[in-house]
């Protein structure tokens with residue numbers, strides 16, 4: 112228990128907060144009110160550490176990293192904060208003594224969904240690790256009023272419902288109006304000739320919004336260090352006073368007011384295409400401009416030599432979304448700090464570093480010049496000059512090679528290419544898994560790699576064991592601590608000590624009993640939420656992630672349809688009962704993705720209600736997959752589905768969370784799966800499908816012909832025909848036609864079966880058979896499951912962060 116709080120004091124503080132906030136006592140308060148009061152009490156425990164950490168960091172003059180990200184998918188804070196404060200159990204007991212169940216309070220917390228998926232969750236894991244390791248860090252992001260939509264399943268279809276996560280107030284944030292910054296949009300740039308013959312550039316006729324930061328504490332694991340996630344909200348620059356404006360001002364005031372209202376309204380859901388939406392660019396510039404201005408201001412408080420900026424500050428850009436930071440830092444240094452170009456460039460090019468999370472070209476961020484220069488005239492001007500100089504550099508290095516400028520130019524073909532800006536100006540470029548980084552170097556970013564090989568490195572992703580084991584799976588966490596001590600909580604490679612227990616029957620039994628209990632916990636959740644009974648003795652086979660064609664949820668469900676056919680054709684077949692579980696949100700406008708959700712639910716309905724198969728097969732779609740229910744799912748999984756088309760998944764991080772919790776991977780050699788197999792050994796994972804190289808080879812030769820497979824394989828043909836013959840959906844045989852077409856018909860825009868689903872089908876089905884055979888051998892399975900946990904040490908985000916620190920950020924650890 113934190114030393115300034117005894118149980119009695121804590122309860123007293125909760126009672127005080129209940130009175131203060133709601134005029135209630137414990138007996139009369141609602142669960143939501145109790146959650147709020149307890150959270151405020153926990154915030155009280157944090158605040159001292161928060162202030163003293165910041166003071167200490169300042170005193171030490173420690174270098175800091177600003178992790179710039181459009182998304183931070185932090186998940187619920189209450190339970191996690193208690194774990195990192197080291198007093199979860201004590202507080203749970205204290206609350207229990209006054210008749211309050213901490214678990215129920217935790218369920219009252221909205222799950223702050225300020226992110227889409229992997230990239231946003233990675234940012235959250237990084238903040239946890241940075242702080243636990245004692246590094247000075249800021250997360251910089253946006254305080255969206257509406258986060259990722261809530262998903263409702265209605266007649267099998269996804270419906271998007273707004274996520275009003277702030278409606279009851281968020282107890283862990285702190286508004287910091289004293290650090291507000293003005294951010295400017297639109298207008299034009301005026302030139303003023305100075306006496307020395309150079310120009311001053313003056314931005315005029317713009318609209319402004321006020322960026323107001325809200326700080327959320329990030330608590331290190333039992334180390335008294337607290338860092339800050341700073342999310343910016345927009346407010347009108349002046350109080351809106353109708354009477355005092357004449358006609359011209361009135362229009363402008365209205366527009367500014369509107370700008371402030373819309374800018375932080377909602378998180379853009381990830382799409383398969385980068386649509387050049389003006390509001391998205393506004394969001395990007397909004398939080399970046401505010402963050403950069405604040406970073407320069409904060410630096411100047413402790414140092415008057417601005418040239419030392421890169422010695423004390425690093426900006427890590429989470430994908431290209433915050434890349435405008437490069438031009439904004441140039442602008443602030445030149446226009447506000449009055450530096451010359453060369454000095455500003457010297458600073459900027461040693462401050463900014465870029466992480467790439469995708470190789471899919473349709474996702475690469477590009478903005479039309481017209482839009483960009485209208486919205487951000489001064490910033491655009493700076494990018495033009497960066498581009499001019501960069502092109503000259505390219506031409507000097509590759510004289511006469513016009514293709515190089517075409518491929519690497521920052522401004523080209525009417526567009527601003529953000530990745531090119533990030534690579535040309537940043538001092539570091541990294542991929543997020545070894546395979547991914549190799550593909551970047553050899554294919555997608557080959558020209559850049561040849562020009563700047565020293566900038567490139569790999570930083571394989573990781574996850575925090577504090578949330579995804581301590582909090583998600585307390586039974587397993589305690590068991591591990593019992594066996595090998597608790598050092599694994601801050602040094603995950605310690606888990607390798609568990610390898611000793613693979614020959615210990617009793618230990619294996621305990622391990623599998625914990626898995627069973629977690630399966631029961633999930634079964635209860637499924638019964639409550641889906642009304643479907645699932646058998647914890649069956650194999651729990653889980654695929655949870657965003658819905659995207661490349662992630663191939665479709666392969667999974669087509670295979671389930673195939674299994675169902677087999678069971679129906681041969682009712683006496685020896686089939687080990689299996690429960691297939693899905694969780695996935697589809698972007699609202701992503702037709703095929705949404706149709707896949709409908710397909711999964713339609714198939715689930717038929718299979719789950721077919722008494723003739725005696726419950727051998729169950730299919731469950733978890734509504735509104737998010738961080739909080741993810742924790743239940745990882746803990747309960749036997750099989751982890753990681754079946755993306757090889758070369759498409761940059762890394763994946765769900766794969767690591769499953770592994771940590773003792774699930775066995777069925778997967779392709781893609782992303783971090785490659786490294787997972789390397790750690791656990793290929794006997795303890797089941798790999799199938801084309802390799803990345805084979806996929807790329809096919810793609811370079813115009814794909815392959817799925818119709819051949821359709822014609823020659825009756826099992827596959829039967830499944831595909833069931834998409835369009837009304838087998839699952841007698842009322843509307845056309846419903847799934849587009850899925851059928853996506854697999855078999857070449858459209859002008861794309862090849863048939865772009866993601867090699869039919870090509871990999873047989874190999875996947877064989878792999879699934881291996882899983883079944885494997886699971887029947889209880890002892891072998893238990894060993895493999897335990898080995899997955901034991902070998903997952905590499906995938907801690909602590910390891911990832913240490914690599915970033917050593918190779919890119921060069922931070923020192925706090926010594927307090």
Ligand code: 26Q
Pocket residue numbers: 227228229230231233379380381382385386391468469474476543572760761762763764782
């Ligand atoms: C871009 C423009 C306009 C609107 C939205 C977006 C947008 C938003 C989110 C584009 C991409 C994202 C998110 C990408 C993402 O989550 N990528 C995943 O990052 C993980 C962490 O590195 C990897 O593990 C996954 O492989 C990768 O898919």
